[in-house]
Amino acid sequence: MAKPVRVGIVGCGTVGTGVAQILLTKAEEIKKKTGVKPVLSKIATRDWNKKRFFKVPESLRTTDWREVVQNSDIVVELIGGIDTAKEVVETALKMGKPVVTANKHLLAEFGYEIAKLARENDTAILFEGAVGGGIPLVKVLKETLCSNEVGEIQGILNGTTNYILTKMEKGNLSFKKALLQAQEKGYAESDPTFDIEGIDAAHKIAILAMLAFGGKVDFSQVFVEGITHINVLDIKLGMEMGYKLKLLAIAKKRNNGEVEIRVHPTFIPLSNPLSHVDGVFNGILFKSDYLGQLKLQGAGAGAYPTATAVVQDIIQLAVGLSRCGKVCDITPLGWANHQLKIAKDFYSRYYLRLEVKDKPGVLYKIAQILASKDISIAGVLQQEWILKFLSSHLEVVPLIILTHKAYESKIKAAVEEIEKLPFVESKPVLIRVEEEKY
Amino acid sequence: MAKPVRVGIVGCGTVGTGVAQILLTKAEEIKKKTGVKPVLSKIATRDWNKKRFFKVPESLRTTDWREVVQNSDIVVELIGGIDTAKEVVETALKMGKPVVTANKHLLAEFGYEIAKLARENDTAILFEGAVGGGIPLVKVLKETLCSNEVGEIQGILNGTTNYILTKMEKGNLSFKKALLQAQEKGYAESDPTFDIEGIDAAHKIAILAMLAFGGKVDFSQVFVEGITHINVLDIKLGMEMGYKLKLLAIAKKRNNGEVEIRVHPTFIPLSNPLSHVDGVFNGILFKSDYLGQLKLQGAGAGAYPTATAVVQDIIQLAVGLSRCGKVCDITPLGWANHQLKIAKDFYSRYYLRLEVKDKPGVLYKIAQILASKDISIAGVLQQEWILKFLSSHLEVVPLIILTHKAYESKIKAAVEEIEKLPFVESKPVLIRVEEEKY
Secondary structure: OOOOEEEEOOOOOOHHHHHHHHHHHHHHHHHHHHHOEEEEEEOOOOOOOOOOOOOOOOEEEOHHHHHHOOOOOOEEEEOOOOHHHHHHHHHHOOOOOOEEEEOOOHHHHHHHHHHHHHHHHHOOEEEEHHHOOOOOOHHHHHHOOOOOOOEEEEEEEHHHHHHHHHHHHHHHOOHHHHHHHHHHHHOOOOOOOOHOOOOHHHHHHHHHHHHHHOOOHHHOOOOOOOOOOOOOEEEEEEEHOOOOEEEEEEEEEEEOOOOOOEEEEEEEEEOOOHHHHOOEEEEEEEEEOEEEEEEEEOOOOOOOHHHHHHHHHHHHHHHHHHOOOOOOOOOOOOOOEEEEEEEOEEEEEEEEEEEEOOOOOOOOOOOHHHOOOOOOEEEEEEHHHHHHHHOOOOOOOEEEHHHEEEHHHHHHHHHHHHOOOOOEEEOOEEEEEEOOOO | OOEEEEEEOOOOOOHHHHHHHHHHHHHHHHHHHHOOOOEEEEEEOOOOOOOOOOOOOOOHHOOOHHHHHHOOOOEEEOOOOOOHHHHHHHHHHOOOOOOEEEEEHHHHHHHHHHHHHHOOOOOOOOOOHHHOOOHHHHHHHHOOOOOOEEEEEHHHHEEEHHHHHHHHHHHOHHHHHHHHHHHHOOOOOOOOOHHHHHHHHHHHHHHHHHHHOOOOOHHHOOOOOOOOOOOOOHHHHHHHEEEHEEEEEEEEEOOOOOEEEEEEEEEEOOOOOOOOOOOOOOEEEEEEOOOEEEEEEEOOOHHHHHHHHHHHHHHHHHHHHHHOOOOOOOOOOOOOOOOOOOOOOOEEEEEEEEEEEEOOOHHHHHHHHHHOOOOOOOEOOHHHHHHHHHHOOEEEEEEEEOOOOHHHHHHHHHHHHHHHHHOOOOEEEEEEOOOOOO
């Protein structure tokens, strides 16, 4: 029978601990299913005194990651961040050892170089756990959709912000209160910047875009807007119009070969299957030429779901190593040797909420500015009940404008002009609307 | 560079034609992504005069399936049914050639034997296209959930019946009218028996149960009930109570090691993510120990989605053959050498609709029968508007009873007694309710 495959883990945080637990408790089960037994050979972390939800046997512990790399057939990097993580991954790959990682930050910034290094050393880097926790998004893109041309990806890729938006919508909470609840529940970190500013979701969509469109992404060109400015009023107004507000990550191929990669709060119609993905769950929608729409939904974070994804990759590598003596994976990221051209501007419908003084000529002046930027108005909304939300100063009237499709650059320029009008009382709220029918 | 891998197809119906088209038009793209080029070497069908949506080059056509098997590295069986299909698959496997099939009927009845034959000949049988069209359910079960214990699978696995139920619900149509529309749209065949009687869904859930629980399924023991007796009134009443009616395929592991495998119309709460899967779409929910809930949704049938799934399998085999000279797949179906013990009875909540004469003592008598079978009543519903649906004979009163959890055998026995009561005017309608919170 096949020799066991030695798996070494660098990093024993929540995901590392979860992977260790699954490997130690399920190895026989995995062997029964695959014929191959992945054996945890060593696990490194700096501080073994920290409390963990699973006790790693003393004999497997080390504080030296080089010892792990040296004594493993497969190296699992789970320390996160860039510096040491990058060194671990590069050291293993240069030794021809395949690597599994869940490090989205590292991949979003250096994924292409790392994949290149893996190819040059005839080995592989797998990273299902980096995007969407336990949901097999990377596998679907690499394997299921390999023969398809992916036109668009829409994803709710950050559980923290989805939890906050769901709490705001269903509990009528302010952003700050919903964030506090997320922190109390352990869904948000004490410094939630990466989540609430959209950066975490942007890392993930950048990785998926590299896979889907086959090229390197300059992460600094990804458009990112978080949810810190979202008011519960806008969520309620959206629902009134049949929309749910989600922090949507979008990667879209244009006819001219450019790609849009962007993360921002977005109104989506209830007919969009992602509108039902609430709470900490993640969801993703792939649109491709032959398969059409494929949607996946599940636990986008957490120790065990992410560990399941990491173990999926370990098993795939272990089966290849054991049966053929080499990795047998569809090479990721290196699908093309070019840089993706990221569109500088994009095209969307917009929701614009203004607070204006109630006097003649207001709408006329605003409409004039929009028209001067080629932005056409699809609808104007002004309802009694909105006033109740803004009871502090009733001489100010809320005005909601829905536009037809327009360029982001033009609506931004229009908003800048509108903001300067003397009767506009506060900073206009601008939210993109993904209107497409499903 | 790697040699091209020769792919031979047996069967040129809609899926076969789709696979041929994808291979002929996307081979270069696949090579760019994977380094391996799958080349269509030959395709067999009995009648080349039939009109097809894609023209297969004359040089690739044959009417002799043995010629295809002889001249291919990978054999794709897409003729369907049992007889010839089984011969094709067995012939190829005995020659050590890996096989891709989308034949759910063959796998549900002989999957275990075929997988055994593949193992004995050190090759593989892959069948993503057999279940859920383009949705990678088999891949998720075999690979993503390999380290997890799957506790339950719930699926909407038949697009035809889902289309019919959606039409009944949203268009207020009778079953017969909705079926006619499905046939006009090409979603139902002229003989729709396999779909509307639940047999197609049962084939699929049997295959998934084999994968999830690692054993052989005696298909004759699978509980199957179709949708032909469903009345639009029950769909509406369900919605009134917060339920959607779906033809649900369920595979569930019990604490005693037995498994339930069943297909029947089922009321599911709106909090169940499958309640949003409407029209011809398929959806599936996996519940497992580490990953928790994972839901997939997409095109469950159709030439291109199913062809995408078939090509996914072809690519996986081609990469293994090209890189390692052998298949590199996680052996399916052969995960255990035992027969799954299928539970004879199961446990569910029930919706019972009766038409009774409006006179004293009716509910008392019915409650007495239910109590005698240990079935406890959770609620009784009787509303004005129901009467409008049954305006033909107003002296008859509809009575809806929701039960707590009870054994199927006991509720069936109770219904048999209730049906015989002199004041019960028509055959009672019994629908299972999957109540679990999500």
